[in-house]
Amino acid sequence: MFHPALWKLIRLQWRGGFRQLGRSLRTWRGLFFVGFIVVMALYGLGSLYIASRIGSQSPQVSDALIKMQNDFLPLGLFAFTFYTLVFSTGEATVYFTASEAAFLFPAPITRKQLLAYLLLKSLLGIAGISLFFGVFMSPQFAMAIPRWLAVVMTLSFLQLLTMNVSFLRQILEEKLSLVIRRLLGLIFTILVFVAVAQTMQSVNGNDFDAYLKFFQQSTAGKLMLAPFHVFVRALTAPDWQTFFPYAAILFSVDLALLLLAFRLDALSLEAALAISEKMTERLKMIQSKGAWQAFESKRDSSIAQRKIAQLPYWGGIGPVLWQRMTTTFRSSTRLLWVLVGAVAFAAGLVFMIARSGPDSARTVVAPFVGMGAMAYMSFLICLTLQNEIERVGYLKSLPIRPISVVIGDMIGFPILLSVIQSLFIVVLACCFTRIAPWLLCGALLTLPLNLLLFGIDKLVFYIYPTRMAKGAPGDFQNSGKQMIFMTLKMLMLGAAAFFVIMAALPGALALQSPVVAVACAGFVLVIECGALVPLLMIAYDRFDPSTTIVQ
């Protein structure tokens, strides 16, 4: 059933991974990078474990955790099943790497053997990921193994369900598949609608828990969620006796789905090759141009309609800035949606805090929490933007002075981000008039803050030009490097923020004047951004695209 070459491949890849790790550890530099990531991982997992252990000592925390799982897990699983059955193509579940496709597809290996290989690899991955949820997040150490098994079976269910849906879509006529999916979508939608209607009719007030409870206990809710309660029972079983019957059901469901996948025997090499090529292309794109451009859905000439007027020359800044802004505008629709999502998230946070009580402190805290959330989202977005090594090579070939290139390249995205953030803050100021002057003054700081954030990111990149690693097995060295650069950026940002806060404090606390506080903070920010420019210029001048750190 399982081709011996496929065992060999798995074994060789594991061996290669360990060999890679061993090679990393042979140099002091490699040892440092690997050591750093191990320490960070131990710190992260250790704190999770300790937090769950401490939590389990308190019956209240433990009960709250179980209640949360009971409340949300069935809903989450239902949402996933709904999405999979109605919308998903299941592409990700039949993913072969480019090298697997090149070696295995033209080889004398049957489709079922390839499917078995795919499933085995996936199971090994799931078993590893499940350790995280099963062991480190387990409230009871004694129940870590059954919890781990339950997580493995739950994730396997999701994987197998998606794979079978993908196979069925290939087997069925396109029209029939569409009719079935629409029918299922209609049934699910009616069930959700009925459950929501029943809940809204029966529950009054603002208690979210009451709404949730009634939704789950309504007839339609029970019908939708009942199959998924089995997963929760297995995951939260307090002892082995309780675990066994639910685990047996889960195992049977997974086994049935597994047999169905083999029975359908619909692994199409053509479709798998197309998926593999698409993913490989996407990975290359992520490496060279970043995740946002890689996940851009629209790649035809229609994006040329999104135009930005040509800017004046401005000593060379204009063309560089125009090119950067046009590229962002045309190839980062999803990024713009994420920004809109960030605004919605921050607004939701503000709304929830402001609504949770009449306390006037909340009306002060709420808008600042919203601003903080926006700033944090900007930070996360900044980290996901890939600096393009090839683009710097191109910019260096232009007859434009380094200072103009550095400024033009740095200010494009921060301007866009600052406009969105400022609009959000202005809306907040309209809603929270009591602290409107503070908020409006704060809006003035968005541009220098974003410039500082992106400037630091660019500076670290020019000094240590890194490219996102391909993520070969056992290659912890690259992850360690990325993590160290991230820490470096955060330290630099922290130091810069410290001086800004120190400058703003006297105005804010002693004089209670937003204008003075913002003026002082703004002054320090402008000095910091100004100081960054010559540093960026020197780093850009010395930048050598041929010596990228991560290949």
Next chain:
Amino acid sequence: MIRVEGYEKSYRNTVAVRGLTFDVAAGSVLGVVGPNGAGKTTTMRALAGIIPPSQGRLSVEGFDIVDDPIAAKSRLAFIPDEPQLFDVLTVWEHLEFTASVYRMTNFSDEAERLLEKFELTEKRNTIAQELSRGMRQKVAICCAYLHNPVAIIFDEPLTGLDPRGIRTLKSSIRERAAAGAAVMVSSHLLDLIDDLCSHLLILHRGECLFQGTIAEAKSRMETAGTDTSLEDIFFQFTEPGTEVVSDATKE
């Protein structure tokens, strides 16, 4: 050895390849040329059993690639244009794995010989991630040759190879053909086709414009002369308005 009869591949409303029929006999080298999107790679992938035909039969040494894929694939080697190796495996491990795929028990001597021929002996313990594009291509070729296939399909084989690598590959293709293998080579490098191939297949928009020996192609040119190049032939055939002269239309 390689036989394609009435092969057709269509995707929804698009016909990628239409009614293609040709043979590659043992010992001959067929050059497949055509502009981008002509259907060369689609045809080669179909022969390698990766994409199913919409119509027609494709077989290797009499074994149908759809009905008996294992038997057909056991006799075939397909070298794609982009050498995709396993990053963390060494050169030798690639050969070891390939031997296991084709259930070869004694592969070491042949593997050593191939490594020497393609100047990879020193790199046998180097992982693929550290190889240059050309070396990766050579490893892919060694893996393809290891099980002594009777049918070999190359898709743009020279990309990334240095002059010595090109010479080695060309001589190896001639050797394989002389030993009785049927070889198909797709390339945009018309000089390579002229130099290496005994037969020619010109595809354009999924249709066969010409098939036959290179000498026949040259003689069919209106302004045929002894020094007619394959480039002239190619442009003559692929110019708009050229009549399709595949076997199907001849019938």
